[in-house]
Amino acid sequence: MGMQRLLLIVALAVVNRPLHIYGNLLVESSSSSVPKGYQVRSFRKVVNVKDYGARGDGDSYDNMAFTKAWKAACSSSTPVTLLVPAGSTYLLKPTTFFGPCKSAVVVTIKGTMLASARISDWNGTDRSYWILFNGVKNLTVKGGGIINGNGQVWWKISCKVDSSHECKVAPTALTFHSCNNLRVKNLRFKDSQQMHVSFSQCANVDVSSVTISAPGTSPNTDGVHVSGSINVMISNSIIRTGDDCLSIVGGSRAVTATNIVCGPGHGISIGSLGANGAEETVSDILVDTARLEGTTNGVRIKTWQGGKGYARNITFKNIVMDSVKNPIIIDQNYCDSTKPCSEKKSAVAISGVTYKNVRGTSATDVAVDFDCSRTVPCRGIVLQDINLVTANGVSSKSVCHNINLSKNGNFVP
Structure with missing residues (x-):
């Protein structure tokens, strides 16, 4: 690729203008003239959580960085990827990603998202959720990464494990509520606090190639939970849990x-x-x-x-x-x-x-x-x-x- 062409790509990407390449030609997606016989390659804006302060050291809370990165991605006027890079562990308290967004969002999780081991971090919040996507349309979550609920601290205080404890709800690791046109694929879920992934009041959902694991003794750790949702497809998945x-x-x-x-x-x-x-x-x-x-x-x-x-x-x-x-x-x-x-x-x-x-x-x-x-x-x-x-x-x-x-x-x- 010539230097002038590379600079033009960078310049247009900075101002968030989507591009297509036709052979050696570079045009914007708004261009009405597409040369015959050329294959289209689309460029998607990438929002990296590390660029917004995520440390990914497994010890520091990265909630603020994830919230800022989501705000940037959700407000993009063109399709965007929110990237959680590989090779790092991102420690998170309860986190909600609100929609609607201006355009389609792909969340690519390549690293590990780890739940806080402090139950007190849920004080003053809805204990039903750890990671929640609420009201987001045209969302894809994928990437091959791990969503680790760190559930051991919750299981030992479950009334189903120890009857001396009061029966209380524990968080679902990943919840999608009121999401439409949703894709969840190629993810690994591990040791959720309670249910692993839940779809509530969603429509047109495609779940594929997910792996879910928790000990057979873990209480209420349903794999995939579907509630009040229509047109849901779940395929090619391995689910080994305690419920x-x-x-x-x-x-x-x-x-x-x-x-x-x-x-x-x-x-x-x-x-x-x-x-x-x-x-x-x-x-x-x-x-x-x-x-x-x-x-x-x-x-x-x-x-x-x-x-x-x-x-x-x-x-x-x-x-x-x-x-x-x-x-x-x-x-x-x-x-x-x-x-x-x-x-x-x-x-x-x-x-x-x-x-x-x-x-x-x-x-x-x-x-x-x-x-x-x-x-x-x-x-x-x-x-x-x-x-x-x-x-x-x-x-x-x-x-x-x-x-x-x-x-x-x-x-x-």
């Missing part, structure tokens, strides 16, 4: 998960729904091609008694179970409480659920357990080509209560 690898709850519609590896943890769950008499709906869910390894549940739908609403049009297919305790389960009498739950007349209606080509081994004698409501039975449940045996190769059992059920193809148990 649900995928959890899909009320207000969610058109959620697809493909090529998922799960375990340890509690499996893939829809719900719980209808707690405290709430009306909740979930519909149009597809889980296609998943492997569950040593989980406490396989594919599960769980609802509280006394709730209202529905869970319908749900398909689980091409699922492999490897020593899973409850491979297929519907529980309309779910009760995650120290006190027994009394029987209620109302329930979240469950209908139109298909299980197709589910095979492998059950760690317990009962591989299929449908415990549905007496007043609102499960309807339209289809089992097709099911082959679940115990670890020693013996045919497993099924338990069915209050269910309208049909079977197609092979069926074991």
Whole structure:
């Protein structure tokens, strides 16, 4: 590249004017004349958190630098990349990145983002969040870096680990709220305080190639949590935690998960729904091609008694179970409480659920357990080509209560 051309690129980039290169020609993106036969290469403005004071030494708080860098990126009138460079660890207190932004933003995380180990850093804040993107459209978060929730300090004060502690919410490592046209890909999540990544009231979400890990004993550390969101795709991901690898709850519609590896943890769950008499709906869910390894549940739908609403049009297919305790389960009498739950007349209606080509081994004698409501039975449940045996190769059992059920193809148990 000639010196004059290089200086022109630098000069235009400084004033934030996007450029294209056509062979040896340099033009701005606003140019209407594009030479025939030339390939376009776009230049994107880069905002580096280190240029805004981030030290990345793992000891100094970098919140102020991240906030300043985000403000610069979000206010850019042209597409921009916010860069978190590799080779450094950025210590962060609770941080919120607010939208809307003026243009599309790509957050490229190559280094490690590490949560503060001081629980007191959440005093005066919403303890539900560590890193929150709120109201951002056309956002991409990627880069191959690590988001480390430093969750050990939170797990030991969880009421599920030590009953002497009061049950309180702990932060989700990464939350997206009211984000539209969102891409999250090629990231590693580790040891979240509670849930690892959550999508709340989002639309048009594509999650791919994420790896999530936490000990099997870590409490409430769901992998991917979807709430009140529509058109969500989760694919090609490995999730090994202490709770649900995928959890899909009320207000969610058109959620697809493909090529998922799960375990340890509690499996893939829809719900719980209808707690405290709430009306909740979930519909149009597809889980296609998943492997569950040593989980406490396989594919599960769980609802509280006394709730209202529905869970319908749900398909689980091409699922492999490897020593899973409850491979297929519907529980309309779910009760995650120290006190027994009394029987209620109302329930979240469950209908139109298909299980197709589910095979492998059950760690317990009962591989299929449908415990549905007496007043609102499960309807339209289809089992097709099911082959679940115990670890020693013996045919497993099924338990069915209050269910309208049909079977197609092979069926074991």
